[in-house]
Amino acid sequence: MSRRGIAATALAVTAALGLTACGSSDDEGGANTTAAEPVAGGTLKVAFFPDNPQFTCLDPFQTYWIEHRTVIRNVADSLTDQDPKTGEIKPWLAKSWEVSADGKEYTFHLRDGVTFSDGTKLDAAAVKANFDGAQGVVKETGGTAYGASYILGLDHSEVVDPLTVKVVFSAPNSSFLQASSTTNLAIISPDSYKKTAKERCLGQYVGSGAFTLESYKPNELTVLQKRPGYTWGSALSKNTGEAHLDRVEFSYVAEDSVRTGNLVSGAIDISWPRSPITVEDRELIKKSGGVIESRSLPGVASAYYPNASAGHVLSDLKVRQALYKGIDLATYAKTSFGDDYPVVGGAFDNTTPFYASQASKLAYDPDGAIKLLEEAGWKPGEGGYRYKDGKRLTIVFPTSSLSVSSELIQDQLKKVGIELKLDVHPPAELPALYKNGAYDLASSYFTRADPGALQFLLDPKYANSKALATNAAAPETTAKIQALFAKARETTDDAVRKQAYADLQALLIDEGVVFPQYERVQFAGVSKDVHGFAFTSESFLKLNDVWKQQ
Amino acid sequence: MTTSVVPETTGTEAPAAASAAAAAAAAAAAAAAAAPATAAPVAGAKPGAGGALLSERLIADSEPGGRWVGLRATARTLAVKPGFVLAVLFIAFVVVSAFAPGLFTSRDPYSTAPAERMDSPSLNHLFGTDELGRDLWTRMLYGSQLTIKAALIALGIAIVIGLALGVLSGLSGGFFDALLMRIVDVQLAIPVLLLSLAIVTALGFGTVPVAIAVGVGIMPAFARTTRAEVLRVKTLPFVEASRAGGASWPRVLLTHVLPNSCGPVAVLAVLDTGVAILYIASLSFLGFGAAPPQAEWGTLISAGRNYLVTAPWVSLLPGLFVAAVVLSLNHISKTIQERER
Numbered sequence: 001m002s003r004r005g006i007a008a009t010a011l012a013v014t015a016a017l018g019l020t021a022c023g024s025s026d027d028e029g030g031a032n033t034t035a036a037e038p039v040a041g042g043t044l045k046v047a048f049f050p051d052n053p054q055f056t057c058l059d060p061f062q063t064y065w066i067e068h069r070t071v072i073r074n075v076a077d078s079l080t081d082q083d084p085k086t087g088e089i090k091p092w093l094a095k096s097w098e099v100s101a102d103g104k105e106y107t108f109h110l111r112d113g114v115t116f117s118d119g120t121k122l123d124a125a126a127v128k129a130n131f132d133g134a135q136g137v138v139k140e141t142g143g144t145a146y147g148a149s150y151i152l153g154l155d156h157s158e159v160v161d162p163l164t165v166k167v168v169f170s171a172p173n174s175s176f177l178q179a180s181s182t183t184n185l186a187i188i189s190p191d192s193y194k195k196t197a198k199e200r201c202l203g204q205y206v207g208s209g210a211f212t213l214e215s216y217k218p219n220e221l222t223v224l225q226k227r228p229g230y231t232w233g234s235a236l237s238k239n240t241g242e243a244h245l246d247r248v249e250f251s252y253v254a255e256d257s258v259r260t261g262n263l264v265s266g267a268i269d270i271s272w273p274r275s276p277i278t279v280e281d282r283e284l285i286k287k288s289g290g291v292i293e294s295r296s297l298p299g300v301a302s303a304y305y306p307n308a309s310a311g312h313v314l315s316d317l318k319v320r321q322a323l324y325k326g327i328d329l330a331t332y333a334k335t336s337f338g339d340d341y342p343v344v345g346g347a348f349d350n351t352t353p354f355y356a357s358q359a360s361k362l363a364y365d366p367d368g369a370i371k372l373l374e375e376a377g378w379k380p381g382e383g384g385y386r387y388k389d390g391k392r393l394t395i396v397f398p399t400s401s402l403s404v405s406s407e408l409i410q411d412q413l414k415k416v417g418i419e420l421k422l423d424v425h426p427p428a429e430l431p432a433l434y435k436n437g438a439y440d441l442a443s444s445y446f447t448r449a450d451p452g453a454l455q456f457l458l459d460p461k462y463a464n465s466k467a468l469a470t471n472a473a474a475p476e477t478t479a480k481i482q483a484l485f486a487k488a489r490e491t492t493d494d495a496v497r498k499q500a501y502a503d504l505q506a507l508l509i510d511e512g513v514v515f516p517q518y519e520r521v522q523f524a525g526v527s528k529d530v531h532g533f534a535f536t537s538e539s540f541l542k543l544n545d546v547w548k549q550q
Numbered sequence: 551m552t553t554s555v556v557p558e559t560t561g562t563e564a565p566a567a568a569s570a571a572a573a574a575a576a577a578a579a580a581a582a583a584a585a586p587a588t589a590a591p592v593a594g595a596k597p598g599a600g601g602a603l604l605s606e607r608l609i610a611d612s613e614p615g616g617r618w619v620g621l622r623a624t625a626r627t628l629a630v631k632p633g634f635v636l637a638v639l640f641i642a643f644v645v646v647s648a649f650a651p652g653l654f655t656s657r658d659p660y661s662t663a664p665a666e667r668m669d670s671p672s673l674n675h676l677f678g679t680d681e682l683g684r685d686l687w688t689r690m691l692y693g694s695q696l697t698i699k700a701a702l703i704a705l706g707i708a709i710v711i712g713l714a715l716g717v718l719s720g721l722s723g724g725f726f727d728a729l730l731m732r733i734v735d736v737q738l739a740i741p742v743l744l745l746s747l748a749i750v751t752a753l754g755f756g757t758v759p760v761a762i763a764v765g766v767g768i769m770p771a772f773a774r775t776t777r778a779e780v781l782r783v784k785t786l787p788f789v790e791a792s793r794a795g796g797a798s799w800p801r802v803l804l805t806h807v808l809p810n811s812c813g814p815v816a817v818l819a820v821l822d823t824g825v826a827i828l829y830i831a832s833l834s835f836l837g838f839g840a841a842p843p844q845a846e847w848g849t850l851i852s853a854g855r856n857y858l859v860t861a862p863w864v865s866l867l868p869g870l871f872v873a874a875v876v877l878s879l880n881h882i883s884k885t886i887q888e889r890e891r
Contacts, residue, residue, distance in 0.1 A: 255855070255856070256856050257855060257856045257857075257858055257859065260859075261859070278681075278856060278857070278860075280668070280857055280859075280860030280861060281856075281860065283860065284859060284860055331664050334664065335662075335664035335667060335681070335682060335683075336681075401837070402837050402842055402849065402852070402853070404680070404681055404682060404853055405682075406842070407660075407662070407682060407842050407843045408662050408664070408682050410842070410843055411660060411661060411662040411682070411843070412662075414660075421841070422841055422842045422843075423841065424755050424837065424841060424842070425755070426751065
């Protein structure tokens with residue numbers, strides 16, 4: 001094609017884009033909010049972020065990949081449910097429950113008539129089989145199974161009568177009631193626990209949910225079928241009976257722009273990204289008549305965790321404090337995710353129960369950062385960076401993905417003389433790097449509607465990456481963190497719990513253990529034909545009320 | 551394209567017609583040509599030069615019938631081809647920008663300006679700005695620095711190893727030739743991008759590993775071409791004569807075989823610069839390139855791909871720039887190739 005031809009094509013494309021943009025900008029696609037009568041039937045197509053490459057799993061207890069927790073939420077029910085608005089725990093499979101005065105015994109009274117999709121009864125014995133199975137997995141994996149942090153201190157469970165089950169702890173665990181509402185403690189059939197952990201990961205289990213798992217092809221397609229005869233939905237859904245949809249297909253799409261394109265062109269109904277949809281794509285979806293749904297994911301915010309072990313620059317508290325002052329979180333949120341995006345205010349996202357904002361300590365203050373660095377002995381030198389004993393103030397951040405947003409933080413830190421080195425490696429090399437301590441900052445996040453979620457990152461006993469947890473703080477600080485977690489967990493008094501978590505959140509910033517990066521907001525682009533969209537308390541997708549305009 | 555077949559007007563060239571650069575080169579070469587061995591006809595054995603063989607007299611390179619006359623004629627005919635001139639000028643600009651990007655921009659390629667995020671192209675920002683408000687034109691130029699250098703390293707590796715292997719193989723013949731060529735065969739059977747990916751994964755990420763990977767990947771073509779040329783040249787009568795006259799193989803190699811077989815290799819080199827740039831851009835697109843915030847051309851294209859619909863310039867302008875560079879190189883290579891015939 002000649003040069004003129006290329007120019008002409010480019011012009012035509014631009015013009016076409018401009019025209020479509022003007023053509024459909026009249027309404028904000030509010031169709032989803034109208035209270036039309038739900039229509040039964042249809043296939044809902046959802047596009048996810050790619051499947052977990054290291055650990056493809058759909059087993060409730062072991063899965064931490066948030067997309068798959070959405071799948072599990074619709075396949076398996078839990079003992080309780082959590083209200084997304086208030087954080088209150090509501091009945092579901094359990095009609096009611098009692099907690100003993102010492103906080104060590106939880107007695108659940110189950111709803112009658114609930115069956116798994118293979119026809120077996122969901123009774124006290126089945127629930128006990130689940131807790132026994134979970135304990136087995138924890139033992140098998142040496143405590144690294146993801147669900148381990150949900151049943152800390154669990155001693156045993158016992159069948160009181162066919163519809164009453166008692167869960168007994170060796171030490172009080174005040175976050176257990178919330179844990180019982182999560183996908184991770186969703187109840188699956190006793191037969192499922194006869195399979196190996198690996199078989200369950202590949203979807204060989206049976207739940208009691210409004211959908212059944214038809215097939216799971218890792219990183220390709222997950223298909224759910226409507227469960228006929230379902231009548232025990234949680235009261236938090238409008239529709240407690242059979243699902244409106246016949247079938248749900250979850251596909252995995254790596255490129256954000258492709259996912260958005262699929263939604264706009266009508267190839268999918270819901271686009272479910274991992275990182276927030278860009279401002280530009282949000283506009284595009286709205287212009288196509290779609291709706292943007294969003295909710296902060298409760299739990300640990302996206303944050304950097306330092307390597308504060310001896311010999312690393314971040315072992316100096318002053319440098320860590322300078323790091324807080326050198327990062328402009330407000331500008332970061334605005335530039336990366338748009339004007340109305342919430343600014344992270346501490347180790348947790350703001351939808352986490354017991355959230356206590358630390359925003360005042362995280363304010364941008366480059367002069368303060370420079371002052372702290374001067375005090376710590378880092379003097380300005382070549383290239384605008386700071387040096388001490390001839391060594392440049394370099395913070396190594398190994399990462400597997402080229403994220404343009406980190407380059408903004410890199411540039412912000414350069415202004416106070418800190419070099420943030422974005423060290424790109426293949427994803428498979430990262431765990432070894434962390435293990436060898438060959439990093440200064442590592443980023444992580446984690447979703448659970450309870451502050452206890454952070455134990456999965458920071459408590460060396462339960463952490464996914466032991467190295468990251470051990471290096472994040474000096475041993476005495478780690479001990480303090482563990483003590484505060486224990487204090488919050490082992491009390492039955494909400495006021496004490498609240499205080500302990502508030503102290504914890506303050507400590508994490510004062511001691512420089514967590515460097516928040518951004519609030520994690522779960523976005524979803526929803527086609528105008530989809531109605532009844534709802535987030536669970538953990539910002540997963542709940543399909544009970546969803547129906548599709550035929 | 552106009553395939554202008556200009557007749558060889560070797561006898562009519564006046565020295566004044568040559569460009570200053572060609573004249574300087576001619577003078578230097580004339581001094582080097584003092585060796586008696588160069589009396590043999592050289593450089594593509596042009597029909598006009600063939601007659602010189604009748605005389606034992608040395609011919610100065612700039613004299614009618616000399617080696618540089620053909621080149622000057624070539625330069626003159628090429629200078630009136632606008633496409634070629636444009637391509638050369640553009641490549642010259644890119645190469646200069648690769649070594650001194652500061653000449654064409656006063657901005658810092660790494661300093662962010664969130665307020666100017668995603669500005670569309672304007673006089674202030676020729677290529678617009680990216681999602682952090684960085685000037686894309688500036689980033690493009692600083693990207694040349696990395697990409698062109700990587701391409702030159704890759705080409706250097708490919709030419710040095712390729713020439714060495716090709717000459718060794720062509721001259722030695724027999725088992726050694728067969729062995730080398732079978733190795734090259736195997737390497738040719740593996741897609742270049744795949745081979746480069748494997749090498750860069752083993753070496754680690756960065757501009758130099760990418761350059762090495764691409765260099766090794768495109769090397770077999772050079773070895774093949776060189777070998778073919780060496781096989782052709784080594785049977786020519788003047789080479790045999792030179793051997794018969796007692797010149798050693800290394801001497802014959804350096805004075806006769808290499809200079810006479812490098813023409814097609816030079817064309818291939820220009821053509822493969824474009825190929826190397828494409829591979830380097832592909833590898834950096836996939837995230838194997840320089841560490842951020844540095845950005846090679848491929849990285850720039852990749853960074854903008856999420857905004858292809860909403861802010862197309864972020865990805866398309868760097869993409870068009872790369873396309874223009876490769877197109878220019880192909881055009882230059884093709885034009886030279888036509889002249890060679």
